[in-house]
Amino acid sequence: MSPAEVPLRRVCPRCGGPHGKPRLAVPQGSPFADVDFSVTHSGDVVGVAVARGANVGLDVEESGSGAALDVDTVAPVALTDAEIAALNARPPAERVSAFLRMWTRKEAVLKALGVGLTVPLRRLEVTVPPLPPKVLSWPDGRNAPRALAMADVEVVTGARHLRATATVAATGTTALRLHHHDGTATLTAHTTSTPPP
């Protein structure tokens, strides 16, 4: 099947408009009915997570762009007071990478739930690296899924060896078995005019 033929639907959980999480539009009983996916892009890096039997969220942030990130400015927008305190306890040289990791953990969870940034990042508390990924508190106790599995991924990809920080979250399961594929060869095979990064 050509990618353009894959049937998709988007329904916003807030307003019902056609801009929520993209999902496969297949009938119940289809062999693909339990397939979920999540798409993310940052700079020249694109990520796609695919899962069966769980809702999946993937967020990637190109780490190269992190060098210019002003953590003191963005942290109060995205982190809780406890997260900021824990971040500031880290050596200054590690703060950008720790911030990006917390950001991808939060976005991955909110994308798995399909709510995206309609839930402010400051109201979801996650662990600070080097602790393994985990949600510590949910906004108002709402949105908490019965089960959640998370995994951090460090990505180096493409001919230019782009570096990226990524987190995968899956709701409805506590076990995540991750198979990581570099799509550079696939993109190269399907791209005639613009070579992938």
Ligand SMILES: CC(C)(COP(=O)(O)OP(=O)(O)OC[C@H]1O[C@@H](n2cnc3c(N)ncnc32)[C@H](O)[C@@H]1OP(=O)(O)O)[C@@H](O)C(=O)NCCC(=O)NCCS
């Ligand atoms: C989803 C969201 C967190 C992604 O932010 P981002 O870091 O800039 O972008 P990413 O590259 O990681 O992800 C983008 C992809 O997420 C997916 N996505 C969009 N909305 C989503 C949602 N509610 N839940 C999960 N995934 C979503 C799409 O595949 C999108 O790809 P596209 O831009 O090619 O369509 C952000 O766009 C968001 O919160 N959107 C929802 C806003 C909303 O619903 N507002 C209410 C309007 S009534």
